[in-house]
Amino acid sequence: xxxxxxxxxxxxxxxxxxxxxxxxxxxxxxxxxxxYRQDCRKEPKLLMSVYSSGNEDGRFTAQLNRASQYISLLIxxxxxxxxxxxxxxxxxxxxxxxxxxxxxxLTVNP
Amino acid sequence: xxVVSQHPSRVICKSGTSVKIECRSLDFxxxxxxxxxxxxxxxxxxxxxxxxxxxxxxxxxxxxxxxxINHASLTLSTxxxxxAHPEDSSFYICSALAPWEGYNExxxxxxxxxxxx
Numbered sequence: 001x002x003x004x005x006x007x008x009x010x011x012x013x014x015x016x017x018x019x020x021x022x023x024x025x026x027x028x029x030x031x032x033x034x035x036y037r038q039d040c041r042k043e044p045k046l047l048m049s050v051y052s053s054g055n056e057d058g059r060f061t062a063q064l065n066r067a068s069q070y071i072s073l074l075i076x077x078x079x080x081x082x083x084x085x086x087x088x089x090x091x092x093x094x095x096x097x098x099x100x101x102x103x104x105x106l107t108v109n110p
Numbered sequence: 111x112x113v114v115s116q117h118p119s120r121v122i123c124k125s126g127t128s129v130k131i132e133c134r135s136l137d138f139x140x141x142x143x144x145x146x147x148x149x150x151x152x153x154x155x156x157x158x159x160x161x162x163x164x165x166x167x168x169x170x171x172x173x174x175x176x177x178x179i180n181h182a183s184l185t186l187s188t189x190x191x192x193x194a195h196p197e198d199s200s201f202y203i204c205s206a207l208a209p210w211e212g213y214n215e216x217x218x219x220x221x222x223x224x225x226x227x
Contacts, residue, residue: 004153032214043203043218044154087154096142096207096214100154 003027004101006088011106017078021104023071023088030099033064035073036087038103044087047073078108113137114206116219123194124227130190131222133204139184140206144216145177148201160187194226 006023013019021035033050048055050062050071061074071088088101113136123129133143143160158179159167166179178190191198201223205216 041201041221041223043221045218046215091214096216097144097156097159098154098205098216099156102151102153 003099004088004090006101007104009104013078014109018076019078021073021086023101025069025090030090032091033071034089036089037084038087039084080108083108112217114217114219116204116222120223122225125195126193128190128192129194130188131202133187133219135185135206138209142207143187144205145189146203196226199224199226
């Protein structure tokens with residue numbers, strides 16, 4: 001089983017749509033959880049951290065279920081500029097090593 | 111703040127040559143930096159953890175004699191790909207761990223695209 005698994009995608013949605021990404025992780029000792037976005041041929045950029053209580057940042061909502069080892073990201077009212085690959089990332093222990101999922105490509109169409 | 115640069119952004123070299131990639135934290139000191147590699151349509155894979163003043167810690171399957179890492183100062187880590195071959199062609203990305211206590215974000219450089227002919 002891969003350490004971090006994501007929806008394979010790709011997702012193609014119209015502007016204004018709501019889209020959800022799912023992610024599962026295998027290491028129950030994982031401590032920190034993130035969503036990054038990566039534009040084509042660029043470095044990943046932190047979108048948001050994910051907390052057990054769930055957290056929201058504008059149109060983006062992230063959820064974490066530690067019991068199920070499941071992370072989600074919801075994007076509401078999607079914009080053309082949201083088109084990117086979304087990476088689920090977890091870390092564990094005290095060494096801050098990040099483990100990346102393969103990513104899910106989102107294309108928002110006009 | 112928290113800017114990380116990489117140089118070069120792109121390099122093309124002949125098989126058998128060595129290539130050095132620099133990773134710099136521009137406005138903060140980073141005792142810990144990380145080197146990743148990303149093949150097309152694949153995940154970023156951690157290659158090694160670079161610690162200032164000590165030897166790097168390599169991930170399983172990464173040859174330490176082929177990928178030489180030097181972290182000689184608090185703002186610079188270098189990755190040298192020795193005797194590069196076409197299968198080493200990839201996108202190499204570094205990151206620097208935020209130095210502030212209780213803050214575990216990594217700041218990524220813009221990446222270096224290596225093509226070995």
